[in-house]
Amino acid sequence: MAQRKAKRSWPNFPKTDSKLVWLLIALALFVGARAWLTENPQHNPWAPLDLRDPHGMTTGVKLAALRGDVPACHAVLQRSEVEFTALEPTGEGECRREDRLIPANFAFSPGNPETTCPVAAGLALWMEQDVQRLAREKLGSPVERIEQLGTYSCRRMYGATSGRWSEHATGNAIDIAAFVLEDGRRIGLLQDWEDEGSRGQFLRAARTAACKSFGTVLSPDYNAAHADHFHLDQGRAPARGACR
Helix, strand or coil: CCCCCCCCCCCCCCHHHHHHHHHHHHHHHHHHHHHHHHHCHHHCCCCCCCCCCCCCCCHHHHHHCCCCCHHHHHHHHHHCCCCEEECCCECCHHHCECCCEEECCCCEECCCCCECHHHHHHHHHHHHHHHHHHHHHHHCCCEEEEEEEECCCCCEHHHCCCCCECHHHHCCEEEEEEEEECCCCEEEHHHHCCCCCHHHHHHHHHHHHHCCCCCEEECCCCCHHHCCCEEEECCCCCCCCCEC
């Protein structure tokens, strides 16, 4: 005759003791969660944003909160040891630029771009957490210089005479055409995007990674107008805008 399996029984605590046990369990979970969040500030919604930390569950929300809050954004750059030069507001109407700075942590050509603070924050996070790692892994050399096509252009999207204003109208975007490595190689979107080897793999991986640091990421996969550059802007919250 087959033996019946014994039913698992739980301790039969008195009612008052049972409440105390569950209270102690909840307290232990709370203490454990708090300790884990302290050790992993990138996931902690109450921890100040530090761009030296890896991407976390709350990074995108914290980046989005910087839009329109120039002092808070400057504080993030300073906390993260990102060098920059703040500039005076300029422009009029839809092209008025209240938030304007020159990031100095990376070498650009031609010249240093003027961006909004959230764009500079996205660049710092993307470069340090993703691009440099991908360059070493896939190309065997870190990036020394970024070739950019510009940030500010007082115009509507695609230069149209009507419709939505471009994020470039306030310097809230940057177009990146190529990466020059420390070993001298140039990895350009126009030449290398379709490459099946390490060059193309690096560019496509860098595009995908950028979507965690920028609200909109457009690449050659989007349309012919972006065949030679990445368009990166902070018009939307990271990971919630376009990523193509």
